[in-house]
Amino acid sequence: MAAAPDNLLVADKxxxxxxxxxxxxxxxxxxxxxxIVALIGPNGAGKTTFFNQITGVYVPTSGSIVFDExxxxxxxxxxxxxxxxxxxxxxxxxxxxxxxxxxxxxxxHCRLKGGIISSVVRTPRVRREERGARERARELLTYxxxxxxxxxxxxxxxxxxxxxxxxARALAxxxxxxxxxxxxxxxxTQETAAFTAFVRQVRDEKxxxxxxxxxxxxxxxxVSERITVLEYGAVIAEGTPNEIQANERVIEAYLGRGTAx
Amino acid sequence: MSTIARSGFVSRVRTDRSWWLAGGLxxxxxxxxxxxxxxxxxxxxxxxxxxxxxxxxxxxxxMMAIGLNVVVGYAGLLxxxxxxxxxxxxxxxxxxxxxxxxxxxxxxxxxxxxxxPGIHVSMWLxxxxxxxxxxxxxxxxxxxxxxxxxxxxxxxxxGFGEIVPQFVRNxxxxxxxxDLTHGTFGIAPIDSxxxxxxxxxxxxxxxxxxxxxxxxxxxxxxFCCIRLRDSRLGRAWIAIREDETAAxxxxxxxxxxxxxxxxxxxxxxxxxxxxxxxxxxxxFPADFYFNISIFLLCMVILGGMGSIWGVLAGGMILGYLxxxxxxxxxxxxxxxxLHFDPTKYQFGIYGxxxxxxxxxxPTGLIPERRHKIELVEGVHDxxxxxxxxxxxxxxxxxxxx
Numbered sequence: 001m002a003a004a005p006d007n008l009l010v011a012d013k014x015x016x017x018x019x020x021x022x023x024x025x026x027x028x029x030x031x032x033x034x035x036i037v038a039l040i041g042p043n044g045a046g047k048t049t050f051f052n053q054i055t056g057v058y059v060p061t062s063g064s065i066v067f068d069e070x071x072x073x074x075x076x077x078x079x080x081x082x083x084x085x086x087x088x089x090x091x092x093x094x095x096x097x098x099x100x101x102x103x104x105x106x107x108x109h110c111r112l113k114g115g116i117i118s119s120v121v122r123t124p125r126v127r128r129e130e131r132g133a134r135e136r137a138r139e140l141l142t143y144x145x146x147x148x149x150x151x152x153x154x155x156x157x158x159x160x161x162x163x164x165x166x167x168a169r170a171l172a173x174x175x176x177x178x179x180x181x182x183x184x185x186x187x188x189t190q191e192t193a194a195f196t197a198f199v200r201q202v203r204d205e206k207x208x209x210x211x212x213x214x215x216x217x218x219x220x221x222x223v224s225e226r227i228t229v230l231e232y233g234a235v236i237a238e239g240t241p242n243e244i245q246a247n248e249r250v251i252e253a254y255l256g257r258g259t260a261x
Numbered sequence: 262m263s264t265i266a267r268s269g270f271v272s273r274v275r276t277d278r279s280w281w282l283a284g285g286l287x288x289x290x291x292x293x294x295x296x297x298x299x300x301x302x303x304x305x306x307x308x309x310x311x312x313x314x315x316x317x318x319x320x321x322x323x324m325m326a327i328g329l330n331v332v333v334g335y336a337g338l339l340x341x342x343x344x345x346x347x348x349x350x351x352x353x354x355x356x357x358x359x360x361x362x363x364x365x366x367x368x369x370x371x372x373x374x375x376x377x378p379g380i381h382v383s384m385w386l387x388x389x390x391x392x393x394x395x396x397x398x399x400x401x402x403x404x405x406x407x408x409x410x411x412x413x414x415x416x417x418x419x420g421f422g423e424i425v426p427q428f429v430r431n432x433x434x435x436x437x438x439x440d441l442t443h444g445t446f447g448i449a450p451i452d453s454x455x456x457x458x459x460x461x462x463x464x465x466x467x468x469x470x471x472x473x474x475x476x477x478x479x480x481x482x483x484f485c486c487i488r489l490r491d492s493r494l495g496r497a498w499i500a501i502r503e504d505e506t507a508a509x510x511x512x513x514x515x516x517x518x519x520x521x522x523x524x525x526x527x528x529x530x531x532x533x534x535x536x537x538x539x540x541x542x543x544x545f546p547a548d549f550y551f552n553i554s555i556f557l558l559c560m561v562i563l564g565g566m567g568s569i570w571g572v573l574a575g576g577m578i579l580g581y582l583x584x585x586x587x588x589x590x591x592x593x594x595x596x597x598x599l600h601f602d603p604t605k606y607q608f609g610i611y612g613x614x615x616x617x618x619x620x621x622x623p624t625g626l627i628p629e630r631r632h633k634i635e636l637v638e639g640v641h642d643x644x645x646x647x648x649x650x651x652x653x654x655x656x657x658x659x660x661x662x
Contacts, residue, residue: 055510081512089510095503097631098496105493106500110512112493116521119492120485126492153631173512 008033008177008209009054014063016049016233023049025233026063031177031226036203036210038220041230042253047213048090050230051179054211055087056080068176082110086175088166090182090213096155100146100165103154104137107172137172144168145198159186163195171206178202180212184219192216196223221245229253290476294469308589313468315584320475321537322583323576324482326560327569328529331486333558334567334629335495336522337502338407339415342422344553346527348429349398350534351544353391355448357382358539361440372455384454388478388535395531396524403523407516410505422554430546442546449543462542471540478536482529486569489525498522499567499631552608556583559611563618565625574626579611 011029015022024046031037039047052058054065056077065072072080086107095103112133114126141150145164149157154165163183170178180199184192196219203210214220220227221241229237229244231253237244244250293316300310311319325347332340355361358371360379368375370383382390406417431437433444442448453462454474461470489495497518500508509515538544556579564575587603587610594601603610618625 057506057510076514077509078512078514081510087510089507093504093507093510095500095507097503098499102496102499106496106508106513107511109493109497109500110514114493116489116492116494116525119494120488122488130493169511 006033007031008068009211010066011050011054012064012066014050014053014065015061016046016053016058017061022233024053024060024230027230027233027235029228029235031209031211034203034207034209035225036199036212036223037226037228038224039211039213039228039230040215040217040220041236044232045230046233047230048181049233051087051181051213054080054179055085078110081173081175084174084176085179086170086173086177087179088163088170088181088183090185092159092162092166094154094162094165094169097153099151100141100154100157100161100168101134101137101150103165103169104140104172105133107169108133108137108174111174137168140168140171141165144171160191163187167202171202175208177209177211180210180214182213182215184214184216192219195219199223287476287480291473294466294472308593309586311581311585313472315581317468317471317475317540318537318584319577319580320472320479321533321540322557322560322580323573324475324479324533325530326557326564326572326576327479327482327486328526328533329557330526330561330567330569330572331489331498331529332522332526333561334572335490335498335502336519337498338519338522339411340418340523340526341415341551341554341558342402342418342420342425343526343530343557344422344549344551345402345425346395346399346530347534347537347553348425348544348546348549349395349527350391350531350536351538351548352429352442352448352534353394353531354384354387354451354535354538355442355544356380357387357390358384358452359448359450361443361448371452372457372460373452381452384452384535384539387539388532391535392528392532395534396528398531399524399527400520403520404516407519407523419551419554422551426546426549426551429549442544445546447543447545447547448538449545451538451542451544453542454539475536475540478532482532483569483573485525485529490569494518494521556611559615562615563626565628567629567631568625568627571625571627571629578626579614582610583607 007030009029009031011027013026013028014024015026016024027046027050029050039050041047049058053060054067054072056072056075056079060073063073067080067083067085070083072083072085075083095106098106112129114129118126138150141147144167146161146168149161154162157165163186167180167183183199184195187195199210199212200223202208212224224241227237227239227241227244228235229247229250236253237247237250239247294313297310297313301307303310325343328346329340329343332338332343357380358373359381360377362380363378365380366378367380367382369381370386371381372384373381402418402421406414406421409417429442430445432441434440436444453460453467454471455461461467461474464470497508497513500511500513501515501518505515560576560579561572562575563579564573565571587607591601591603594603
């Protein structure tokens with residue numbers, strides 16, 4: 001598949017084997033600039049594994065992933081973040097013993113410059129940078145629905161706020177592509193609806209591209225423009241929400257053979 | 262800890278108070294050599310007041326403990342070979358300020374008279390050079406080892422902590438064909454600190470002069486470590502300690518950040534080693550055994566990992582027990598007619614202290630603010646894993662889907 005210039009990410013035959021297990025089986029996948037794309041599939045289909053290959057946690061056994069016209073296969077995770085890929089985790093992974101604002105500041109790590117000696121001396125430049133970063137962190141937290149409790153430890157925040165903080169932390173890396181791994185897990189219907197609207201708002205206001213893994217079909221159908229369905233590590237369908245809803249293989253994968261009719 | 266206590270007014274009062282406390286302690290520390298004799302003359306407790314020379318040793322060890330705290334407390338990397346940095350600093354001083362290389366005569370800003378053979382560089386400059394040299398050693402050791410995590414890292418650092426003393430014991434004419442470390446004899450004498458013709462070691466109050474220098478070095482160490490803790494780098498260290506995978510996914514370069522923690526920890530170990538070798542006037546391999554690494558680690562754990570004030574307290578307490586305290590207590594016990602010498606069981610006693618600490622106060626004497634939260638509010642009681650994903654515990658496992 002040739003890298004079309006209007007795609008932010010192009011994955012070509014991405015394969016990951018764990019011993020004999022093929023976790024992702026030659027996945028071809030593209031994300032157009034500015035779109036919201038969903039990755040769905042039954043448990044164990046390889047969605048998170050695919051995520052982890054985009055973010056450099058796993059190195060694919062073979063295949064290529066081109067992000068923003070740069071090959072990311074083989075790059076360490078922090079270098080991929082620097083290129084502009086921010087992510088959240090399926091199982092919240094905040095720095096529990098750091099405050100909310102510190103979590104966001106860690107997200108800004110690769111966008112800040114303060115060095116060792118300049119930090120010890122606290123040069124005017126470092127002071128200014130730190131002050132600016134804190135201000136931006138507060139804005140981001142508020143933007144993500146955490147107007148208060150910035151100085152509280154992430155581990156002591158309620159579940160919903162932890163989810164919001166994860167998004168704020170991911171946005172702090174100034175991403176071009178935001179990867180959300182089951183962002184609405186554990187949320188009630190109301191929170192889920194609010195979050196769905198929020199994802200669209202973030203995409204529009206921050207000029208982002210979003211890729212999300214999601215189990216909640218209401219979210220998937222409501223927010224995404226393209227959907228890719230994985231089963232046993234392979235792409236079984238790809239299309240708009242309407243196409244996917246009508247696709248027999250997808251229904252089969254989710255509900256089993258014979259129920260498709 | 263309540264929300265109110267952490268925010269605004271109350272916390273400012275607390276900060277003010279802690280600055281007053283710090284100022285008071287510094288003032289007290291500065292006049293210590295002047296009042297020490299008065300203190301020692303006090304009835305009963307006078308016997309327990311350490312001599313100024315003992316205080317110098319305690320300060321040196323505390324300085325190393327604070328350096329180790331950067332590695333263990335901040336970045337969460339268990340380093341069991343810190344003594345290697347101590348040795349590197351001491352031998353750096355040995356090479357650059359003694360008769361060790363008598364074939365060469367090189368003087369640079371030294372207090373030693375110009376006709377003496379050997380390399381003699383200003384001891385003040387050596388303190389800085391030893392720090393930088395040890396930092397490089399730290400980076401060289403760190404680059405291959407810091408790819409490991411947890412227990413594996415501890416074991417490899419343990420290895421380096423053993424290699425270095427063995428190396429200095431054997432790196433003489435017979436061992437490597439070139440007398441680098443003078444083998445088991447060590448390098449002595451090492452030059453004194455001094456300014457121009459004012460040589461500390463030749464003064465009547467030499468211990469006092471070394472003591473004040475040690476205080477200055479310790480304050481410098483504390484200052485640097487506080488500033489670094491509150492910097493971009495410090496946040497990255499703590500993030501790595503909290504969750505390495507998440508830190509990497511947020512753009513923290515793991516290897517570089519860990520190596521810096523190692524290098525900075527090493528820096529202070531090197532400075533302390535060089536200073537101590539000048540105070541003792543020699544660098545001897547018997548000073549660099551493995552148990553020093555453990556002893557320093559005990560200081561960090563006793564005081565509270567990650568907490569500067571805690572490690573200061575832990576370092577001074579264990580340092581005191583080691584150099585004078587146990588002996589003093591021992592003599593008191595024997596005066597009372599009991600045949601028990603605690604100095605014989607010193608590591609047993611330290612081990613006992615650590616076990617008791619782990620049982621009753623696992624976060625240390627003066628815990629790091631962050632750890633205190635964990636202990637009081639039970640951070641890990643809240644589910645980190647995804648409650649909706651069939652309730653499976655996916656906390657540390659990335660491979661699930």
